[in-house]
Amino acid sequence: MNYSMSACATAPIATADADAVLRVAATVFEAAQGMMVTDARGRIVRVNQAFVRITGYSADEVLGQTPRLLSSGRHVPGFYASMWAAIARDGSWEGEIWNRRKNGEVYPEHLSITAVRNRDGVIINYVAALTDITLSKAANDEIRSLAFYDPLTRLPNRRLLLDRLRQVLAASSQHDSHCALMFIDLDNFKTLNDTLGHNVGDQLLQQVAERLQSGLRKGDTVARLGGDEFVVLVEGLSSGARDAGAEVEALGAKILATLNRPYELGKHLCRSTPSIGVTLFHGALPPHPDELLMQADIAMYQAKQAGRNGMRFFDRQMQDRISERAQMENDLRHAVERHRFALHYQVQVDQHGNARGAEALIRWVRDDGTMVSPASFIALAEETGLILPIGSWVLETACAQLKAWQQMPEMAHLILAINVSAQQFHQAEFGEQVRAAVQRHGIDPRLLKLELTEGVLLDKIEDTIACMQLLKAMGVRFALDDFGTGYSSLQYLKRLPLNQLKIDQSFVRDLVSDSSDQAIVRTIIAMARSLQLDVIAEGVETEAQRALLEELGCRRYQGYLFSRPVPEPQLRALVKDSPRTAAVV
Numbered sequence: 001m002n003y004s005m006s007a008c009a010t011a012p013i014a015t016a017d018a019d020a021v022l023r024v025a026a027t028v029f030e031a032a033q034g035m036m037v038t039d040a041r042g043r044i045v046r047v048n049q050a051f052v053r054i055t056g057y058s059a060d061e062v063l064g065q066t067p068r069l070l071s072s073g074r075h076v077p078g079f080y081a082s083m084w085a086a087i088a089r090d091g092s093w094e095g096e097i098w099n100r101r102k103n104g105e106v107y108p109e110h111l112s113i114t115a116v117r118n119r120d121g122v123i124i125n126y127v128a129a130l131t132d133i134t135l136s137k138a139a140n141d142e143i144r145s146l147a148f149y150d151p152l153t154r155l156p157n158r159r160l161l162l163d164r165l166r167q168v169l170a171a172s173s174q175h176d177s178h179c180a181l182m183f184i185d186l187d188n189f190k191t192l193n194d195t196l197g198h199n200v201g202d203q204l205l206q207q208v209a210e211r212l213q214s215g216l217r218k219g220d221t222v223a224r225l226g227g228d229e230f231v232v233l234v235e236g237l238s239s240g241a242r243d244a245g246a247e248v249e250a251l252g253a254k255i256l257a258t259l260n261r262p263y264e265l266g267k268h269l270c271r272s273t274p275s276i277g278v279t280l281f282h283g284a285l286p287p288h289p290d291e292l293l294m295q296a297d298i299a300m301y302q303a304k305q306a307g308r309n310g311m312r313f314f315d316r317q318m319q320d321r322i323s324e325r326a327q328m329e330n331d332l333r334h335a336v337e338r339h340r341f342a343l344h345y346q347v348q349v350d351q352h353g354n355a356r357g358a359e360a361l362i363r364w365v366r367d368d369g370t371m372v373s374p375a376s377f378i379a380l381a382e383e384t385g386l387i388l389p390i391g392s393w394v395l396e397t398a399c400a401q402l403k404a405w406q407q408m409p410e411m412a413h414l415i416l417a418i419n420v421s422a423q424q425f426h427q428a429e430f431g432e433q434v435r436a437a438v439q440r441h442g443i444d445p446r447l448l449k450l451e452l453t454e455g456v457l458l459d460k461i462e463d464t465i466a467c468m469q470l471l472k473a474m475g476v477r478f479a480l481d482d483f484g485t486g487y488s489s490l491q492y493l494k495r496l497p498l499n500q501l502k503i504d505q506s507f508v509r510d511l512v513s514d515s516s517d518q519a520i521v522r523t524i525i526a527m528a529r530s531l532q533l534d535v536i537a538e539g540v541e542t543e544a545q546r547a548l549l550e551e552l553g554c555r556r557y558q559g560y561l562f563s564r565p566v567p568e569p570q571l572r573a574l575v576k577d578s579p580r581t582a583a584v585v
Contacts, residue, residue, distance in 0.1 A: 034130040040123050042066045054109075054132045056102030067128070072098040072106045083113075091115050096133070107134050150224040152202055153209035161223035161231055165289040168235060172282050178237040178244035182252065183277040183296035184212075184259075187308040189228035196268055203265045204272060211258045216251075231296070237280075244280055245313065252276050252311040260309070273309035275300050280313070329384055332364070332377055336389050340365050343397055344565035347574055348417070348536060348558045351550050355575045357415035357449070359558060360398050361565045362390070382421055391424035395433065399441040401568065402448065410576045417449040417479060422456045431467045435474060445475035451502065453481050461492050472497040479536070483524060494531060501528045503554065505539020512544045518552070525553040 034051035038044050044062050052058055055070060062069060075098065086093040094112040101107060110133050116125040148160040156164065168179055186208065193201035205228065212222045212230060221233040234251065237244035259274045277299025279292055287295075299314040306312060335341065342365050345358040364372035381387040398418045405411035424430060438445045450471070456464055468478055479500035480493075503524055507517045521537075528535045537549050540559030549557065563574055 034132075036062075036067070036128040036130065038067065038126045038128070040125065042126070045125075051130070054101075054130065055099070061102075070099040072100045074098040074106065087113060087115055099130075107132060109133060150226075153206055153224050155209050155213075155230075156221060156223040158223065158225050161221065161225070161233065162289050164221050165233060165292065168233065169281075169287075169289065176239040176282070177235070178239065178241065178280050178282040180232075180234040180237060180244070180248045180278055180280050181292050181296045182232040182234065182248070182255075183293070183300040184230040184232065184255070184274050185300050185304070186228035186259075187273045187275055187304070189272065192270065192272065196265070196270070200265045200268060200270075204263055204270065207263050207265075208259060208272070211261075212255065215254055215258045231293070239282075241280060244282075248278055248280065248313075249311070252278065256309065256311065275303040275308050276311040277301070277303055278311060278313045325380065328377065329380060331366075332380060332384075332386055335364055335366075336386055336393075339393060340367075341390070341393060341397075342371075342567070343394070343401070344567055345416075345571040346558055346565040347563045347571060348415075348556060349562050349578075351555045351557075353562075353578060355414065355578055356556065357417060358571060359417045359419075359451070359565075360394065360401070361419075362394055378421075382423060385423070387421045387423050388427070391421060392433065394418050395437050396441075399437045399443055399448065402443040403441045406443065408572070411572060414575070415447050415449050415477065417451050419451045419453075419481065420456075422453065422459070425452060425456050425464070425467070426460055431470050434471055434476060438474065438476070446477065449477040449479055449499070451479045451481040454483070457492055457496075465492075465495055465497075468497050498531075498533055500534040500536055500556075503535060503537040503549075505537075505559070508537050508539045508545055508549070508559075511548055512542070518548070521549070521554070522552050529553070 032050055034054045035046075035048040036044060036051055037046040044065050044067065047057075047059050047062055051062075055062075057069070083093050083095075092112065092114045095110075097109050097111045098106055099109045110131040112129045114127045115123050116127055118124050148157060148163075149155065150157045165181070172179060186204075189201065189204070192204065205224070208228075208230065209222070209224060212232065216222060216232065217234075219235055223231045223233075225231055232255075234248065237247050255276065256274065259272065263270045263272060277296045279295035279299060281287060281292060295314040299312045303310045303312040342363045343360045344363055345360055347355050348357040348359060350356050362374050362378075364374075364377055366372060378387070381390055395418065398416055402416055405414060405416075427433070434448075434450075438448065472478065477499040478497060479502050480496070480498055481502045482504040483501045501524060503521055507520050507524075509517075511517045511521060525535050534556060535554050536556035536558060537545075537554050538558045540546050540549065540557045540561050542561060545559075546557055546561060563571075566574070
C-alpha cells in the first residue's frame, strides 16, 4: 500500500467537525477490521489490534512511519495516482489492493480510505479500514477456476471455450483471415482406462494436455471438453481457404506426431493415438459456436471410421449424410413402435430342386408402401440398439408363420431360418425368449433354424456354447452364416452344436472362374464333412455355379437362380409348383 498522502490536494467539502468524526472512529477502532489513522502528511499516528494481527507489525513499529511500509511492489505508480485522484475528488476511495506483511508475505486486502477535515475544510487525518481477504479471494478464485477450467488438466473447459469462441466469431467479420476448430479424441482411451486404471488414464490426459499446450502457436486456445475430448481453437490463418487448410493440415500433422510419442505413465510405457476433426470458418455470417463444435465432432468421427490416428476436414456433404442418418434413425424408431415391418422369404433347395426350407428376410415398410432392404438399416439398428426389438419381432413373426404352415401339407416340412444378431443372442434371456416363443405358438422346434454370424463367436464364447446347447436340446437348429468371411476359431467351431455352415456369396460369385474361390469352397465343404455338418451356399445365380457347387460336394443352395426373396403367398405358390420332399431333414 502506497499512500503518498502529503502529495494530495483536495477541495473543501462540508463535513462534521473533526472531533466528532474522531470520536465515532474511536468507538469502532477496536473492531475486527484493521484500522489505521495518519496525519495530514501521511504519518501513522494510530493503529488497532486487528491491524497488528493482519500486518504482523506492532504499533510501536509503525507509529511515525508512512503506509509505504506495507507496499507490495505489485502496483504500478498509476494505480496510486488514480487512488488519490479519487480521494481528492470524492473524499474517499475503496477497493482491493495487494500489501506486504512484516514477514514478507504478499496478501490481498480490501481497503477503504477516508479524508477527515476540520471545520475549515482542511484535511487533518486519513482513516484507513483494511480487511485481509486472502481466504475469500482464494475461494472466489477457486470458484472461478471450477467454473471455467478443467480441474484435472487446468485447461479451459467447455464454458470458457465457448465464451472464447463467441469472441472470435464476433471479431471474424472484421478481418479476412480464417480460423479453425480442431476436435481431438484419443483412440481406444476406454481400453487403457479399463485395463490400467483411472489413475493411469488421468496421467495420460494430463500429459496430452501438456503436449498440446507446448505445441501450439501463441494465441491459440486448447481446451478439454471432458473424458478424452480436447478442442483446439486456431486463429489468424490465411484468407484463402486452400492456404488456411494447408496451414491447419500442417498443424494437425504436428499434433499427430506429438501425441504419437510414447507416454511414461508411472511404471507403464504406453502409446496413444488421436483422431482429429477440423472445421474452418470466417466471414460476415459465421456459424453458431455449438454448430462449429458439431461440425468438428462429425469430422473427428470420420477420422475414426477411416482407421483412426488421422485427421479429416468437415464438409457439407458429410453434414448431409449425418442428417440423413439422424432422420433414418428417427424413422426407424417410429417403425419399431408401429411394427412397420414384413418378412419376405427366399427358398432353399437341394440338388434336385426340392424346397427344403426358406430364409426369412426382414423388410421395412415405409408409410408410402415402399420397401427398405435390410442392407440399408440393419447396421443402424445394431448401432442404436433397435436390433433387439426388431429381432424379437422377427422371432415372433417367424414362429407364427411356422404355426400357419403346419396346417398346409405342402409347407409343413419347410425349415425356416431367421438371422440373429450378436447383440440379440448375447442377451441373458435370449434362450428363454426362444423357448417361450416356440411354446407359445406350439411349433415343432426342429423347423426353426437360427442363423448366427461369426461375430457371435468373438465374445463370451462359453456362454454362447451353453445357450446353443440348451436350444439344441429343444430341437432348434443352428447355421453359421457368412462362413469364411470372419475370424472363426476352429478350436471353438468344433465345440459349437451347429447343424449347418453357410458358404458366403462372396465365394460363390466368381466360383466358376476363380480357382482361389474354388479352393476355399472345397476346404469349407471338407471341413463341414469332418464336423458332420450340412453345407448350404448362398448367392447362387447361375446353373454353372450350382453345378460346380454340386461337383465340389455342396447339396443345398439359395439364390436368385431359384427365387428372389418374396412375400409368403408367392413362396407358397413357388413351393406348390416345384418338386419337394415331404420329410423333415
